Amino acid sequence: MGDGYAYFGPEGTFTEAALRSLPEVGDRPVQAHATVGGALDAVRRGEAAAAMVPIENSVEGGVPATLDELAGGEPLMVLREVLLPVSFALLARPGVSLEQVRSVGSHPHALAQCRRWLAEHLPGAETVLAASTAAAAAAVAEGTASYDAALAAPMAAAHYPVAVLAEGIADNPGAVTRFVLVGPPGTPPLPTGIDKTSLVAYIHDDHPGALLEILTEFAVRGVNLTRIESRPTGDRLGDYHFSIDCEGHVDDARVGEVLVGLRRVCADVRFLGSYARADGVAPTVPRGTSDADFRDAQAWLARVRDGRSV
Amino acid sequence: MGDGYAYFGPEGTFTEAALRSLPEVGDRPVQAHATVGGALDAVRRGEAAAAMVPIENSVEGGVPATLDELAGGEPLMVLREVLLPVSFALLARPGVSLEQVRSVGSHPHALAQCRRWLAEHLPGAETVLAASTAAAAAAVAEGTASYDAALAAPMAAAHYPVAVLAEGIADNPGAVTRFVLVGPPGTPPLPTGIDKTSLVAYIHDDHPGALLEILTEFAVRGVNLTRIESRPTGDRLGDYHFSIDCEGHVDDARVGEVLVGLRRVCADVRFLGSYARADGVAPTVPRGTSDADFRDAQAWLARVRDGRSV
Amino acid sequence: MGDGYAYFGPEGTFTEAALRSLPEVGDRPVQAHATVGGALDAVRRGEAAAAMVPIENSVEGGVPATLDELAGGEPLMVLREVLLPVSFALLARPGVSLEQVRSVGSHPHALAQCRRWLAEHLPGAETVLAASTAAAAAAVAEGTASYDAALAAPMAAAHYPVAVLAEGIADNPGAVTRFVLVGPPGTPPLPTGIDKTSLVAYIHDDHPGALLEILTEFAVRGVNLTRIESRPTGDRLGDYHFSIDCEGHVDDARVGEVLVGLRRVCADVRFLGSYARADGVAPTVPRGTSDADFRDAQAWLARVRDGRSV
């Protein structure tokens, strides 16, 4: 198996930055892929140890390609999550000053997330769509761009011979993108006490109350969801599966019982991993749902069944 | 330990009939007790192998003394249930004919359950309250009664020198009384496939949603209730515990998980027994709640935790 | 119609005390009835303006006769509730001292509720069952009792020529009995802000989830229950209706919507009244469930339907 890493490219985007934020990456080889599916297939084929892909953004929402690749195809497992603030740099050819910028190129999402900044600092500047933030930076560097500057990830400045005209650009200062490091299926990382579990629940056809049933399986064991998204099964309009993140680790008793419950009542459940939660928010554990509560209650049940105690 | 049986007397009532309906009683000694608590205490002290007591009636409802005795005090366990149709006999001294009956004595419940029969067959007859149906029969037999006939359990005719003027008397032909045979705590009888489980759930103080929470624990595992009664804790108005019968046996996976859930979220749970269901109604087992469903889902969870499958 | 009051007697019991605690009773005629049904029928026949009957006790639980009379027969309406502490007096013939008491007679419930007091203050005294606390007091006063003293309601001392040997007797100092003043159906008393609503919900046959459904109707509008009791319908074992008290007044928007919901999903609903809550505990009104919340939301819906606002 390859010991390098794959990521959804091109080079110089936030996804590469997310990957390089991991100490274990160090100077091992990394490979950009043109699609999320390509990066994940590199893991499936054993050509990469793991792949970094974006999974959701606080402004744009879930990344369908990632959600659907994880839900279908050969199983994979989420090993880690990385959060990066959405904060752009304005890049130009060396020698160009901010005052000289009359047009800015970038990916539409980037332009949308910096609209107010542009209106304030570059009033009247034209915006031009590019395939990616990195592609805009490359075109500026190479002098092939039809625009004067590129809005790109800060790390693009390290890849291309450009000057940084401004940094920390973001209309919404709290905007963040969440990335996941995805590896082959295996034993989940050990619980840290502040973990998340990801899964996909497939419901039985024509079962209108299925989502309520799924949520009740979580609620009755006091497990909070942190993300839930419906995705079409592809069969017909109105057939969905649900991509879910919840608090806790699969080794937690309450999370385990939720998974058993989902597995029983759903048509299928795919476990996508348990991993340390990047924002460090500790789970809420309502009365009666700690591991000790489960252990005590199960010991009591064993005694009851054996006639040792009523 | 005594190898005889206790029952809530006096002799000649339906409770004795319920006890004698059990083949295992045979000619082992039986002992009537003046109170439900007295009969159950005979078991607690080891003076009787088990005690037969009434627990509910389709017309009168639950028997508070039985419910409270089982919920409090030294633990006991329900071993069996017996259903008897509520059907009275009209008893008089030999030689008295139905036409001569001007007054009828019995326990208020018995008179209430035969009101329409009396109005039709003995219009104008006066009714007189007695301490029990058997006491009325005894008074008639002994000639000390202030009434001409007694409404009593059919088996009273075997205890007292009386004539049976009419049988099968009941306004509501479906009326039935349910009795339970109560023994010391121990290993529950083996599952028969058509079983019931009885328990008492004590809720935390000042928890308005507690009953909804309790019912959800059953519903989420597809376990139907067959009886639920609130009983005061005795501390203050509005503090209740719940006496519950549900379908299934404590050895069933779904019933076990319900019990674990209740044990976790309630202040306390007392298991009262799992035993064959007298009416032979098979439980409903919704999709995903059979023992095989639990076993498969738990095996899947074990694989997930070990990294053998996602 | 009679302008006097009926009550469940005999004279000198707590029920009479509850009735006489109402200022409006004053010196209007009051009439004791031998049964709860008798007292309520006096109202049904117009012979009494209202009747006082016990409905629950913090130690003994609900009073089946009252629950069933209110649930069936000609409709009646609860106008008020009265709470009385359960606190007995020990009564004897004048000249008898506490030290001379060797036996005590009373209703079984009364003896049960004073067991610890008797063990401490009259160790070794025999207890004798009587038909009512007042009957025991009367027998002591008349000299026909087989016991030296009677445990009775304090007000029995006003009815019979007896001496009070001790007062405030109760093992459980918080024990209380709740009485309801029941009148003919009509417009409920105006809301006070601290009200209770009583009703009976009849479920459809063979509907195992019916109780969960009923509780959800309350929960989804944030209405807390203060009492819920199952009562048999009388048809067959396992068929129940539910006698329920909840916070709030039928004129409250949220209580009204609960009633509409119950009426829709239940086989039948009987409204038993809205009345001031005797313990003065204010209702909890969760976010979104006040009358103003309902009014605003309904005004919004009206605008949406009319196309005045989306």
Added chain:
Amino acid sequence: MGDGYAYFGPEGTFTEAALRSLPEVGDRPVQAHATVGGALDAVRRGEAAAAMVPIENSVEGGVPATLDELAGGEPLMVLREVLLPVSFALLARPGVSLEQVRSVGSHPHALAQCRRWLAEHLPGAETVLAASTAAAAAAVAEGTASYDAALAAPMAAAHYPVAVLAEGIADNPGAVTRFVLVGPPGTPPLPTGIDKTSLVAYIHDDHPGALLEILTEFAVRGVNLTRIESRPTGDRLGDYHFSIDCEGHVDDARVGEVLVGLRRVCADVRFLGSYARADGVAPTVPRGTSDADFRDAQAWLARVRDGRSV
């Protein structure tokens, strides 16, 4: 106000086909817009009577731009929905035969949805990404394409001088795209009996059980959902609102009560319209949730409040 229609272009796509499928469009002017937001803003500014935009696809899922535009900005209202099967045509310059096609250009989604067809009928053909299916057709027609044929909507053949090499191309024969005709806010179309209602529910911050609460509001009135999607609020990761379609019309009593319930418990609710359901699937109306059931129950409540009936 303009009496023409806007749509999300370019010309020759499925969205234009959806718009032209409406009889009322006839030969009134239609205007393509480069973005969903542009088409909807034309309605907001009064330059178009309504705009047709795609909202979900049975393979790709929801269209974020449409969902977010409807959820935010100046209110709009869905007037109709249109379903179109996803079925492509293979277009080439006149004179080119299927055998001669060595490369195919189209939008990535189109290529993805025809992958199996291409592998079977054009094994070895290269695929080239284009900005839209219509752009690929235009490039083929103009001779500027780097590929021999375009996969496009059938109606593109009417816009460009191209020959149709194959029709009805789709790997998943049931694949369908759903479009909505969006107009200014106003009175919803009259109920047809087979309607859908769309809305957006904004939850209070930090309220983990909010989705369960929302679903319960629907469930308790027996209203089925046909679509639910979470969308980020943009504030921070984990803050969502929910875009929901349900069965029924806002004029239905049960749908109205759901809306009132959501309005009360959510931070905000935006009504997006009630309109005839394109697939003709009649709603399920569980016992107790018809308009007549609501009317009867509300009439009963009015009588209860007035004292006319208990």
